[in-house]
Amino acid sequence: MLEIIATAFIATGAVFFIAGTVGLLRFPDIYCRLHALTKADGLGLALIALGLALMANSFGEVFRILLIWFFVAVASATGSHLIASHARLVDRVHENDPDRERQT
């Protein structure tokens, strides 16, 4: 029974990873793509971690899975903020430079 629940969590997590990748490919600019990656992949990882934690054999394993989820979540939020703020900086530079085509 526990395996079925865990598999359901992991499968749902995989669907969110696919959604994040589809968003990365289909969304029009860098900011929208960051939305897809941070939010959909973040929940995908959380669901997969939850499924794996249900099947873990020891408290140490659960703790390590939790730690992985926590650090990825923090790094993803901080990283996407840094990418977005750099993109805005590049946008501003290009706005002041009429000869150059904008590339996004």
Add this chain to the structure above:
Amino acid sequence: MTPQAPKHDHASAPLPTRALTLRAQNPQPRWRRFASNFVALMLIWLILTDFRLDALVFGIPAVFAGSALVFLTPSTPRWRLSPYGAGGFVIWFAIQSVRGAVDVAWRAFSPALPLQPGFGCYSPALPEGAPRILFVNTITLLPGTLSAEISGSDVIVHMLDKSADLQADLRALELRVAALFGLSPDTEVSG
């Protein structure tokens, strides 16, 4: 503690900065922060290595170096975490991140690609340091919002749908973060 005020109140009334900074305490002495970091990091290391004693050959130098970083960083005000606020925040955070992921997944799979991207601006009244860092990082996990830039005391937010009520959404988040750090402005929330 839970904000029950009608929606338009969230948008109109900014948080009073003075009420929020009231309970910030003086910086902890560095050696005490070093000691508390050392204990926390050592606990993490021991659980990571399944309490293997031979792994401490690497563990003790790593934990020592990690804790010693407090001597290189500027001292920040000490914050008291409210257990009640933390419980509420965790549950609310889980619900919001599921909503955010479902929302963006729906937009990605939808053939019409329903996006109206745009930028918005929000001025949080939260004090500098941990409360504001948590606020900015959590924006990205809310449905449809992404923290794009910090400009002075303003946060520039990218929205997937610029017709959404940014001020109300972020004010709800700000109140949650304030409650987590025991900064709830009592006069604001009771009404």
